[in-house]
Amino acid sequence: MSVKKIRHNLVPDLKLYSMPRGDEGTASDSIAFMAHELLDKGIRIQHLDPHTVLSRKDGYRKPTFKQCCLNQLLTFFILISLPIIWVVIIFTCLLFILRKSSKANHTAGEFAAYLIFFNMLPFSITYENCQLFCGNRKRLNGVDEFRLLAISPGSFDSSVRGGLATASFSSNRRPAYGALSYPWADEIGDAERSVNFLCEENTGIIQITKNCEVAIRRLRLPNEKRWVWIDTICIDQSSEAERTYQVSMMSKIYMSARRVVVYTSERTAHTDNLFDWLNGLKTKDINFLSNWDLGCFTGDFEISMDRFWSVNKERLLKLSSGHRAYKQDIKLTSLAHIEPAKEYFSRRWFNRVWALQEFALPDVRNIDVICGTKSISAIRALHALFFIYQDSSGSMIRIFVLLRKKMKGLKKSHLLDILIETRDRQAGDPRDKIFGVLSIAHYLDEGKFLELKADYEISIPEIYANYSAFFIQHHGPGFFLSLIKYPSRISQLPSWVADWSVSWPNYNAVGGRDFAAASGPSIDMDSGVSFRKENGCHVLTLIRSRIIQGYFTRNGHINGVNDTTMESLEDLRESEVLIEIYPGVAALLNKEDEYYIFTQVCLHTLSESGVEELVGRWGSVVIDAKGPKDQMGLEGKFSKHLSLVETFNIR
Numbered sequence: 001m002s003v004k005k006i007r008h009n010l011v012p013d014l015k016l017y018s019m020p021r022g023d024e025g026t027a028s029d030s031i032a033f034m035a036h037e038l039l040d041k042g043i044r045i046q047h048l049d050p051h052t053v054l055s056r057k058d059g060y061r062k063p064t065f066k067q068c069c070l071n072q073l074l075t076f077f078i079l080i081s082l083p084i085i086w087v088v089i090i091f092t093c094l095l096f097i098l099r100k101s102s103k104a105n106h107t108a109g110e111f112a113a114y115l116i117f118f119n120m121l122p123f124s125i126t127y128e129n130c131q132l133f134c135g136n137r138k139r140l141n142g143v144d145e146f147r148l149l150a151i152s153p154g155s156f157d158s159s160v161r162g163g164l165a166t167a168s169f170s171s172n173r174r175p176a177y178g179a180l181s182y183p184w185a186d187e188i189g190d191a192e193r194s195v196n197f198l199c200e201e202n203t204g205i206i207q208i209t210k211n212c213e214v215a216i217r218r219l220r221l222p223n224e225k226r227w228v229w230i231d232t233i234c235i236d237q238s239s240e241a242e243r244t245y246q247v248s249m250m251s252k253i254y255m256s257a258r259r260v261v262v263y264t265s266e267r268t269a270h271t272d273n274l275f276d277w278l279n280g281l282k283t284k285d286i287n288f289l290s291n292w293d294l295g296c297f298t299g300d301f302e303i304s305m306d307r308f309w310s311v312n313k314e315r316l317l318k319l320s321s322g323h324r325a326y327k328q329d330i331k332l333t334s335l336a337h338i339e340p341a342k343e344y345f346s347r348r349w350f351n352r353v354w355a356l357q358e359f360a361l362p363d364v365r366n367i368d369v370i371c372g373t374k375s376i377s378a379i380r381a382l383h384a385l386f387f388i389y390q391d392s393s394g395s396m397i398r399i400f401v402l403l404r405k406k407m408k409g410l411k412k413s414h415l416l417d418i419l420i421e422t423r424d425r426q427a428g429d430p431r432d433k434i435f436g437v438l439s440i441a442h443y444l445d446e447g448k449f450l451e452l453k454a455d456y457e458i459s460i461p462e463i464y465a466n467y468s469a470f471f472i473q474h475h476g477p478g479f480f481l482s483l484i485k486y487p488s489r490i491s492q493l494p495s496w497v498a499d500w501s502v503s504w505p506n507y508n509a510v511g512g513r514d515f516a517a518a519s520g521p522s523i524d525m526d527s528g529v530s531f532r533k534e535n536g537c538h539v540l541t542l543i544r545s546r547i548i549q550g551y552f553t554r555n556g557h558i559n560g561v562n563d564t565t566m567e568s569l570e571d572l573r574e575s576e577v578l579i580e581i582y583p584g585v586a587a588l589l590n591k592e593d594e595y596y597i598f599t600q601v602c603l604h605t606l607s608e609s610g611v612e613e614l615v616g617r618w619g620s621v622v623i624d625a626k627g628p629k630d631q632m633g634l635e636g637k638f639s640k641h642l643s644l645v646e647t648f649n650i651r
Helices: 003-009 024-039 065-099 101-119 127-134 210-219 240-247 250-256 269-280 295-299 301-321 334-344 354-360 378-388 392-404 415-421 438-445 460-475 477-483 609-616 618-624
Strands: 145-151 161-168 178-181 195-199 204-208 226-229 259-263 367-371 374-377 529-534 537-547 551-553 566-568 576-582 585-592 595-605 642-650
Touching (some): 178 210, 178 250, 178 354, 195 210, 250 438, 259 354, 269 378, 392 415, 392 438, 415 438, 415 460, 460 529, 477 576, 477 585, 477 595, 537 585, 537 595, 576 595, 576 642, 609 618
Parallel strands (some): 161 195, 178 259, 259 367, 595 642
Antiparallel strands (some): 145 226, 195 204, 367 374, 529 537, 537 576, 551 566, 585 595
């Protein structure tokens, strides 16, 4: 069968999209993947997982206490009745055989038919099926278990349906599967789970979003099942315990998938032109390796050889088939695609915090990016990101670069650096601003700091307080508090805790430096920092000196502020206190009863002329402790601008 015919038969498979003639590198990848897909046929998993969901607009629903009691009673009755029914059927058939010995073979056939009929009953086989009949969900038991969805074959317009199965990384019977990366909401913001997905074997309904439904239609094959992992279907969203440990496995799920499909919603005329242009580029013109200082990529032998092989295949094909038959000339310039690229990369998927680990951690050669019926390889998508590298969508390529430029021998966690880079990313659950990038941090940390893990059973204020305390202990109060830009919007959040749901951080404090938190010196990590909990509130205790002389600014070092308002220590309000974290970096506190409230980090110098000088190099002041020149050499010595050391309890 020709490649063209195979591709024609599998048109709904997103990985086998129609490609521009002459893109042999992409074609060879698709042929290889088609071979893998054909091998998937007939592979069987351990057992089907009864993943029943009651029909309801907000998705999953736990059974009530009354339903649980009825379930247990009915289960007990069925399990007691089964042996009796089996004995009755067996004795009845034996009685037929004894009475009609001449027709024993026929009677044995009837006996088998009885068994087959009995096996078809929904409550006849196992305890799990009894639970399914009663409306309960079977939990995942193994530490490495996860569910896979087998999408039933069909046309694009037919209703979506499929079956769920339980797989595990320790099992050799796990089928080859793909993983879907997509935004729950469509481009108009509809994130309601209003579409019914039918689980055929389990006779259950799972409610999914409209965007998820369209993505499944794009993934579906016309004549055979397709195994995929989709979060909203394969994870019980109503179980916080299951979400917690399944989220910890997500990076492994994506990295173990045969292909990762990134669905970025449906097409427009602009996206069609952009994708056609990207697919029309020759491999030698895809120069993202040099555009972003990815010299470290040259050490990746597999990627380098893969690119070398694709370039030379194109050259050989050009010699054998002629220039006209090889590829159409690209008349449009790269500049003509800047605006379409900006429009495309402003879509919801590119602003998801979860998209980073789903795209950056798997092998880039195993990722396809699709938009409607069009598709490009991840490498070509990275090439397009070059046009808008300085835009907010550029954090995708920033994370991609940082993962491959990771520094060896760093003893600090990279999580704070990743949170700084993903400051513009969106998450439906505020906790996911942190949980969504934990896998990236663990990858960079090489297995250290395993205490940093997702836990959806802990409240948002508690999660933010715990991680803020970790960062202060790990990177020092001066560096972390310098990142806090605005007061919190979340109630019950201590003033010294970062609120990652608001505009964060003060980017001037890191000065655009890679791994500013992980690679910076530990300049203010001392015994003068402690934490405790009083009356249900997290309290940060700092042992520091008050600043009693000099000048400071509240706004000159904040990114987005164009002017610098200089103030003297005499301008402080009666309830305000300025304490020194280290030279040049001060914390502004507000006295409330017996506690202090953290307001912000301020820039402090002993002279007026030093304020502007410090504003211009605020990043080096925060990261490297290169304080003002008029305070050089005063560290560890008595200074007239400081009071005696005091204890400040901040809540």
